[in-house]
Amino acid sequence: MRVVGFHIDNFDNHLYPDLPQNRLIPEFEIKEYCDINNHNIVSWFKIKSPYSDSDIYDNFRKLISKFSEPDAKLALVLIPDSFHLANDIETLARRVIRIRSLGADIRCTNQEYPDPFQNALKYLSFYNGKNFSNSKSSKEIIKKAYRGEVLGKIPYGYKSHNGRLVIDCKESKIVKMIFKWYSESSYGLRVISKLLNQKGNRTRRGKVWTPLTIRSIITNRSYIGTYSRYGIRITSNHDPIINIDLFNRVNSLLNSKNTSKKKYYKSTFLLSRKIICETCGNTLSGITRKRTWQLQNNEYKSKIYRYYRCKSRFENVTENSKFHSLFNADIVEKKVKKIICNWDDNFISNLSPVSIKSYAKEIQDAYSDFAKTFQNYAMSKENISHLEKTLKRLSEIRENKNVYIDEPNRKIYDQIFSPDIQESKISINQIISKIFIQNNKINVIPYL
Structure with missing residues (x-):
């Protein structure tokens, strides 16, 4: 290497x-x-x-x-x-x-x-x-690690018995299936996750399989009997589900496919956590999807689509999942801004924008969240994406330090139409409480 x-x-x-x-x-x-x-x-x-x-x-x-x-x-x-x-x-x-x-x-x-x-x-x-x-708790944790005891999240395919990892018969079959598919077929991470979902299989938490969860399975050395916690690595600590030759073959194949990293499109969603799902009442989050198609001249064309989606459409998937809200983000944002634009001066003066925390308090809370998530990730209790989110939040607060001051309603309102997308989002969060969409009719509820 x-x-x-x-x-x-x-x-x-x-x-x-x-x-x-x-x-x-x-x-x-x-x-x-x-x-x-x-x-x-x-x-x-x-x-x-x-x-x-x-x-x-x-x-x-x-x-x-x-x-x-x-x-x-x-x-x-x-x-x-x-x-x-x-x-x-x-x-x-x-x-x-x-x-x-x-x-x-x-x-x-x-x-x-x-x-x-x-x-x-x-x-x-x-x-x-x-x-x-x-810390006292850390020393106790490290003592357990030296004994190869269960700490943090238990790998899928195993369960805890008297503080030790033992094979879970049902889950281990899926682990073996994943390694077999990846090594013996041309299936990639996305195809494997799709096949598992189609067969009705779910993760331990009842969620659908994703390429990320498949990757976490095939790169985890726990499946060859190796215990790794806090810098302590113990081989043959527990019964393996996969032999080491298969594990190495799969990871060699995975690495060969990762020589070039894809660039992902990032987008800011103005109305995240503001739109209410008409089916379950959850708030909607923003997602992007890239679509690629082939033209008659054999050239390929792609386009990025933005949506607001209820998490119930993909978590705990059932026949009713399709009834949970999904909206085109560009269209909704344009219509919501048009509604806000029609508010008169009297209405704007009666708004009660939510008070923003002081910068010091905001940064303190965000850093505490980061510190907790960092420790949990090091102990294998958190996903790396959660850690990245806490770091992103810290950066956003620091970059927008100048907004942590009291401002008149009119100024906050005007900033909604700012070309600066982050500035616009901050003002929307201060003024808009909820947004309901039913039968293509949008109802914007401000803080009054």
Whole structure:
């Protein structure tokens, strides 16, 4: 495997007294790791000073630039520990996610904490200075990990018995089926998830299978009997569902299909959580769908469609799911703005926009949510998408810091029609309480 080394060059052990004293200097440790695992080092990124945040950032930026080149060959990024990549947990999370979004991966050479997220909980701090590894609960969790006991989310296909993982006969059949389909047919993640759903199979939580859940199955080493928690890896810890040869074959095939990353279209939905489903009363969320078709001249054409959809259309799917709301987002947003545009001055003056939290309170709440989600993700209790959402929320609050002030009704109202989509969304959230759509008639309910 190709490897890129990334580390602080002139490292000062006194900065991190919890580090084992028998650790090699960073460069030698990375080289030794590669020798043991038959990896090939293709380049180095060395930070001159452990005290320079800008030096770490400059090297990280160069690394991302290298991986983003049109003909870039991806590699495994090796760091001795999390603090070689970032000085705090939030920055570490953003950088690891960025590296993985490009199709590369990152790992620590620290034998006790090879996972960068778990490593960060050991050596880095959140903004309030709290370090998870020093807490009482953390020490108890790590003791259980050394014994190979069940911690966090139990992998699909297994169940807990006296604190140990044992095979669930019913679920394990589906796990075997997934590996068989992926290795012996031309089925991809999307086709496999569709086949499982058509057969009436559901995830443990009763939800439909998705390409993401299929991917999480075929990349999970728990199915070959390996236990991994908090940097502790125990092979043959429990009975395997899949043999190691099949696991390696499937993951080799998966990696060969992921050489190029698709670019996904992102869109801001002005009315998310405002429109009410006429069937169940849930609020609607925005989704995008890309449609591609072939023209008579054999050329392909594609278009992005935006919708507001009730989650009941795809969660716990039944015959009645189709009756839950689904609307074209572009049409609805245009009509809602037209309705708001017709409000007169007297009506606008009587609006009661919801008060926005102070910036300090908003950022504090968002960061607390991030910190909790980060810890849960490191313990395999959360999905990476949840962590990404908390980071996105932090960014949005910081980018819109100037809106955390009291403003007159007219100004908030006028901002709804701003070309700045984020500014428009903030004002809509302040003024609009609910939106009902029935028989193509839209009823906008403001805060009064």
